[in-house]
Amino acid sequence: MGYKLNEREFNQLLGELSEKYLIYAPKVFVGKGRFSDTDCIRYDKVKNVEDMELSLKSQYSFKEVLNPVSETLFYFTEDSVKEADMPRNKGAIIFLRSCDLHAVERMDEMYLNNGPKDYYYKRLRDNIHFVLIGCSKAFDSCFCVDMGTNKSDNYDIGLNVREDGYELDVKWDEAKDILGKMAKENSLKEEDVTVDFVKETTTRVSIPKNLSYDVSKSKIWEEYAGRCINCGRCNFVCPTCTCFTMQDVYYDANGKVGERRRVWASCMVDGYTDVAGGGSYRKNNGERMRFKTLHKALDYRNRTGYNMCVGCGRCDDICPEYISFSNILNKLDTAMKEVSANG
């Protein structure tokens, strides 16, 4: 069922949905960019369409709605434990693009299908609805077409932002009911809407079909030992990075009382692979890059049949050392030839 709405009508729909749902969308944080006098676009709660930034790419993904940067899991005293309340007391609606909707599938795979279901993820994942923002053109660093994530039908509402209004393809009954009522009261008319998706990108990526763990022996990883400064930004912006660490925070007044938090972790930073006895598996930044690349483009695919990376290009945009992940993927073919030639 499709409709075309003006701004007031779209806000009316959002207003009615917000009685039961928190709405999350990309938003501009003025002056909060990485460089002075630049802005940052990241996800936050919004009330209306004026709060949203729907034309630019968000530097950070939707993932903190489902997996907060820092989440208290429970509180403990000397002899009791109390589960922390859920960070959200309503359902949620997330506005996101096709690559990110595919990234939700990756997050679900890691938190719900990779062993026992993660309780804390599941309670935030339940009662979520997705509004797919149509892409009429690709941004410079996107390579979603080559990763097969440029198109998705798995949405509740599909949205095209036009100069003169908002086109909606609605699959969700609650939204259909509201729009049906609005149609009776206003002059809304049903019309066919097809959500925009890109068919080509400037950045192209090709992962060799014969990619194997032998590529670990290639010399390409050595470059990153020097260039990468292990800041971890590439992990934090990535919608498919799901690693976390646990932190017990003890309250000062009583050292046996406190809370346990889980906090985002990064496989690129120091300490991630430290183990008991003072060992560390990947001290070199080139080894960390090798691990991250093969997880995104080989190891996960071997288990699920599809790549973990969705080609959003955020890691390329954010790296302070201008290290391009899409470039690394494109080097894998040469790297495989190098290791084959070396036997």
Ligand code: SF4
């Ligand atoms: S690895 Fe980079 S391009 Fe791939 S999903 Fe993560 S941030 Fe996006």
Ligand code: SF4
């Ligand atoms: S953002 Fe760049 S410099 Fe920082 S850890 Fe990632 S690859 Fe290394």
